[in-house]
Amino acid sequence: MKNLFLLAVLCLLMGKLHAQSPARFTLQGRAVDTSAAPLASSTVMLLSPRDSSLVNFGRTDEKGAFSFKNLKAGNYILKISFVGYMPYNQLVKPTGEALVDLGALKLKPITRELMEVVVRTAKAPLTIKGDTIEYNASSFKVPPGSTVEDLLRKLPGVQVDQDGNIRAQGQEVKKVTVDGKNFFGNDPKLATKNLQADAIQKVQVYNDKTEQAKLTGVEDGKKEKTVNLELKEEFKKGGFGKLTAGAGPASNGISPRADAKGNYNKFDAKRQFSVIGLGNNTNQQGLSWNDYQDFRGSNSFNWNDNADFGFSSGGRFIFFGGDEDNESLSIPVDGRAGRGFSNNVAGGANYNYDTKKTKLSTSYYYSQTRLQLDAERNRRNFLEDGSFRTAETSGQTNFNANHRVSLRYEKAIDSLNTIIFINNSRLGNGNAGLFRLQEQFRVNGTSGPELLSTRNRTNNRTIAATFGSANTLLYRLKFKKKGRSFAASATYQINTSDGTLNLDATNEFFQATSVNEQLRRIRQDQETTSLRSEYKASLLFIEPFAKKFFWESFYNFSLRYDEVDRNVLDVADVGNSRNDSLSRYYRNNYIYNRLGSSVRYSYKGLNLAVGLAGQQFTIDGRFAVDQTSSAFRFIRRTFTTVVPNVSLNYDMKNNRYVYGGYDLNVRIPSSRDLQPFPNNANPLFITEGNPNLLPELQHGVNMGFSYFNPGNFTNFFANLYGNYYVNQIVYSQLVDRQTLVTRSFPENLTGGRTIGSYLDYGFPLKKTKATLRLNTQLNFGRNLTNIDSVRNETYNQSYNIGTRLDLTPVEWLTFYGNANVGISQTRYSINTGQNQTIITNNFGGDLNLKLPAGIYLTSALNYRVYKNERFGFDQRVPLLNVSAYHILGKAKKAEVRLSAVDLLNRNLNVSQYAGQNFVSEERVQTLARYFLLSFTYNMRGVQAKMRRENF
Amino acid sequence: MNRFILILCGMLMTTLSLAQQTEGVVTYQRKTYWSKIIARMTFLSQEQKDRAAQTWKNDDESKEKMKLSFNANESLYTYASEQGETEDGQYSWRNADLVLYRNFDKDKKIDVMEMLGKTYIVEDSLHTPTWKIGNQIKEVAGYICMRADTEDPIKKQKITAWFAQDIPVPAGPERYSGLPGVILELNLNEGDVIIEATGVAFRKLTPDDLKLPKLKGKKLTDTAYDALISQHIAESMTAHRNPFWTIRY
Known part of the structure; x- marks a missing residue:
């Protein structure tokens, strides 16, 4: 009953409202310019006064006339706009008549200067607020370090005379405000001469009431020209940092633990400066990936820095075997806790400068680790007629310190030419002490009793100083023809090391047949200096043809020069004597040439490439017991091979992806594997290089499929691969049956x-x-x-x-x-x-x-x-x-x-x-x-x- | 006499240009600023957002070329080329399906979109957003444009469009339209994605320009599409994934 009554009242009210004014009305008018000429085809919009949302729109006819029919009763904002004129705004209230005619509506022109200079040239948006026109001053380019005065000189309608007096639209500017507030009193020059143009976001020129009028509140009708400078938001500038420090008491036989790490990062739109430091005895050796990214910033990852051009997919790299025992030149990243017990200290600084055209990054990083490693090892070696077991207990202390420096500079000379220079260097020193006890047990047959055969006690001390540096210059050229490109690179790498090993080993051979052979003591001072330098050059040319094809050709040259000078002295109580069987002087040139070409088809996510390269290796080496020797032995070998390459990538519909390919990787023997002298640091396991080693060829086939469904979060990944080795570098062994001393040396085996x-x-x-x-x-x-x-x-x-x-x-x-x-x-x-x-x-x-x-x-x-x-x-x-x-x-x-x-x-x-x-x-x-x-x-x-x- | 001929010529040219102005093709460059989008992820800490922004400072934007064919009644928005490719054209990839068709007279749209591992077809009336007209003008691709703003209530994005009064067609890029002129620049969520016209060519459209591909896919209405998108965004945020890897921003 109550509801019914309410409804009735509502109906009545509505009826009353309806009766008061017509439900619909027509709005018409004419858009004209200041000389009353019609503005044809101007845009006429009706907006809601509440939030200026668009309700209706239309165009004026040739006479500048417009009309909106059947408008609902209510208030509207009428907005007329015509290119080159200030948009016209008027609040329209229904008069109760069925027709509202606004007559001729005058649009004021925007000065030509503003249109030409601000809108067309500086591409800055104009904001129109009543009579005020505001625009973004940061669109006007002024040299770095310019003051606001320099900026104002550039703005249309503003003149600045020699004394710094400002005139805007012909009138003298009496007041300059910053963010609407007065800037140090009333001298407008103070702000414009002292503020940096970089800090300014917007410049507004408007007429303000005089100070007098503001003070008294009485309008004197006078207006003062005022310039307001709006400061930039400082959102692109900042700093952040993090500090963690922790400590723990000694417990269960372990000394107190401590861990500290801190970083600070300061940046603006172009620059970034960061420092990092860490120290602990909790086995945290390297930076985590997150620490590394915070430290290196925009230089954390660089694509396209590879200077060894090759097939566009797979086999692009030439493998130079192993890391040569050297630590990497780049900052080590490893978030895992290390083994043993280690004390670690590291710290560094990084600076990046990035603009669209120039990118510069430099860093310095120091790290040191003292590692205590106590290990027990058990190793069973199988021979044709039995086996033997080596039980080892060892304790070692290693100290390693490295200074790393990096520099990367990239410059886009113009839109077609780019130059990149990269340097990564490392200077390291380390020492190590090792105590080791080994016992070897012989087992005849598959499961005979163990018989103690050999016992070895070793005390080794090592000191080493190493230096490594890699320098790459990369040049990339794009052509006007889309898809055609050229690149050239040159690389120089150097690695030197200078080390001393003091070896003191006692070997007891229990199976020896004569007393003489039962006990052998080795005391030696081994000094090894080695130099490895590498010169590389590469060219790449890509030519598009027949729309979907690319012809890619490359050439690589590399010369690796190795020089080792090793002097081994037998230490005796009476005096030292040179050991000629272990001392060596060795030089080797390893020259590599590769020329290759491939054709790639690329269309709608299907990339298929087929290519062929020919490569030749030349080894030119010599060695003797020392430099002055007349009995040099020479190694000269040439090895030629043909390298095919096939690769397929297919990006299919609905996040499915197929890939596959065949490639042939070529691995060049490492310097160490080539060096023709035995290393007896472990007298029971002697390793020796082989100067006749050929490069290893690895035929590889792989294929895979991946699928991801983001709708139901399901994914699937499958991968199948196979490798076949030709001239594989493997470590063969000769075991002395009596002493069980193993000699290991690399050789090439196929299969x-x-x-x-x-x-x-x-x-x-x-x-x-x-x-x-x-x-x-x-x-x-x-x-x-x-x-x-x-x-x-x-x-x-x-x-x-x-x-x-x-x-x-x-x-x-x-x-x-x-x-x-x-x-x-x-x-x-x-x-x-x-x-x-x-x-x-x-x-x-x-x-x-x-x-x-x-x-x-x-x-x-x-x-x-x-x-x-x-x-x-x-x-x-x-x-x-x-x-x-x-x-x-x-x-x-x-x-x-x-x-x-x-x-x-x-x-x-x-x-x-x-x-x-x-x-x-x-x-x-x-x-x-x-x-x-x-x-x-x-x-x-x-x-x-x-x-x-x-x- | 001379003056008279000049005026006549001028008038002819104006009428000609007026007649031409409602049919042609706009080409756009669509730039996506990923670190800004990553910064919108509610589940990331400030540290993670800053880390992404600093690391990808130089490789932040990804670019795409798009085109909008329009006449007075219809428009069709899709990729400018049939495949995605690097700037030097040396590498190409497949474009996910995306064809957005509008018919302004019939108040009808057909959107073919590949997302979430499927192709969807959204067929519905236009449902033009409520545009707020601003007081700013600027030049885009040689045209003086006016500013209009709206909001995407599903993706919670602020949308700024710059429309050219001189091209009186209510067409626009992506899923936006309904202004007194063609939208030449679209700014999604304060610069997360910017679609800016690089050129406008007035020409007679061929039937191919407005041709829709074979409609194969799951059909949706606007309401169902909105529900699908908002569910995906909500689920992704709960699962700590960036929803925009798999739907268009």
Whole structure:
């Protein structure tokens, strides 16, 4: 009843409103200019006065007339605009008549100067506020360091005389304000002469009331020309930093632990300066990726810096075997905790300057590590007629310090020419002390009793100084013709090292037949200086043809020069004597030439390339016991090979992607593998180079498929690959049957191969809450070596199955679990009785909890199982880390954290491996349980980490 | 007499140009600033956002060329070339399906869009957004344009459009239209994505210019499309993923 009554009242009211004015009306008018000439085709818009939203629009006819019919009663803003004129705005209120005629509406022109200079030339938007025209001053280019006065001179309608007096639109400017406020009194020049043009965002020129009128509140009708300078938002400028410091008491035989790390970063639109420093005795050696990115900023990753041009996909690089024992020239990044016990200190500074045309980045980084490593190793070597076991206990202390400098400069000379220069250098020094006890046991047949054969005690001291530098100059040229390009590069690399090894070893041979051979002591001073320099040049030319094809050609030249001078002195109580069998002087030129060409088809995501290259290697070396020797031995070899290359990439609909290819990688032997002298640092395992080594050829076939469905968060990835080796560089062995001393040397063998596959499938169990991933990895390999000049074939089969479960059910709890089971079987052709099965399993779980009162708890358990049943090896290592933290303050910039690392006190670094003709296992004593109370201050705020990082 | 001929010529030319001004092709460059988009992710800390911005300072923008064919009644917006490619043209990739058709007379649109691993077809009436007309003018591709603003209520984006009064067709790039002139610049969410006209060519359109591809895909109405997008954004944010890797910003 009540509702009915309300409805009736409402109806009445509505009716009354309707009766008052007509529901619809027509609005008409005419747009004219100041001389009353009609403005045809001007845009006429009706806006709602509430939020100026567009209600209706139309155009004026040739006479400048417009009309809107059937308009709903209500207020409107009428807006007429015509290019070159100030938009006309008028509030229209319905008069109650059916027709509202506004008559002729005059549009004022915008001065030609403003249109030409501001809008057309400087491309700055004009904002019209009633009579005021405002525009963006930052669109006007003035040289860096210019003052506002210089800027004003550039603006249309503004004149600045020699004394700095400003006139705008012909009138003298009495007042300059900054962000609407007076700037140091009333002298307008003060602001314009002192403020930097860079700081200005907008300039407004308008008529302001006089000070008199403002003070008295009485309008005197006079207006003063005023310039207002609006300052730029400083959003592109800033600094941030982070500091973490923690300490923990001594416990369970471990000395107190401490960990500190800090960084600071200052930047604006072009520049970035950052410093970083860290120190700890908690095995944190390198920077994490996040630290590295914060440190290097825009120079963290550089694509396109590769100067060794080659096939556009796969096989682009030429492999120069191994890292030559040298540390990398670039800053080491590794977030994992190291093994053993280490003390680490590092720090550096980085500066980047980036503009569209010039990019400069320089950095300096120092790092040092003192590592204490106590290890137990067990190694079983299989021979044709039996085997022997080497049990080793060793303790070593290594100290390593490195200074690293980098410079990268990129300059776009114009839109077609670019030059890049890159330098990375490292200066290092280190020393090491090693004590080692080895005992060798002989086993005849497959499972005979162990017989002690050899015992060795070694005391080695090493001192080394190293220097490395790589310099690359890269030139890229684009042509007017789209797709055609040329590039040239030149590289110079140098590596020097200067080292001394003091070797003191006692060897007891229990199986020796004569007393003379039972005990041998080696005391030597070995001095080795080595120089490796490399000169490289490359050319690349790409020519497009027939729209979808590219013809790519490249040429590479490389000369590597190695020089080693090694002097070995036998140390005796009476005097030192030169050891001619170990001393060497060696020089080698390794010249490499490659010329290649390929044709690539590229269309709608299908990229298919087929290419061929020819390459030639020339070795030109000589060696003797020393420089002055007359008995030099020469090595001269030339090796030519043809390298084919096929690659396919196909980007299909709905996030499916297929790739595949065939390539031939060429690996040049490392300097060390070529050096013709024995290294007896471990007298029971002597390694020797081989100057006759040829490059290794690796034929590779791979194919893969990936699929991602973002709708249901499912993904699938499959990969299959196979490699076949020609002239593979393998390490063959000769074992002295009496002493069990092994000599290992590299040689070329053909016939090794690997086949493998990787599958990964991930899908949500419950969208956004639970995700399961399954993966398998299979590997089958055949490795060849000569053991005592008998060809041994080692077959490896490894099966890995893994699963991961991500649970993110609620904001306050997340769990990440993983399980991996790995079985690896190894068969040896020379001794089938020694076939091995190694099991490595890994189970883990991370739990993150948000507790009441702003306390967060995070824990990680990692349980590893290592098994080799044949030898009764069964090692289980559970590692549990727990930490609790609390974020402090309203601004959330600080955090206190209590961490327990390896709460179960079980940390042992274990590894096991079955290779060529051996099985080995290693256990390293590693920093175990410790506690740390740490404090973090982060200028950008601390955020609780409940989830894994995922972009 | 001379003057008279000149005026006549002038008048002829104006009428000619007026007649031509409603049919042609606008080419655009679409720039996406990824670090700005990353900074919109609610699940990232300030530290992570700053890290991304500093690291990708030099490689922040990705560029795409787009085109809009229009006449007085219809418009069609799609990629300028049939494949995506690097600036030097040396590498190409497949473009995800994207054809946006508008018919202003019939108040109808057909949007073919590949996203979330499927091709969708949104067929509905125009549903023009509520534009607010501003007091700013600027030049884009040689045309004086006026500013208009609106909002995307689903993606929660501020949209700024600059439309040319001299081309009286209510067409525009991406899914935006309904202004008194062709939109020559579109700024999504304060510069996260900028679509700027690089040229306007007036010419008679061929039937191919407005031709839709074979309509194969899942059909949606505007309401269903909005629901799909807002669900995807909400889910992605909960799962700590950037939703815009897989839908168009």
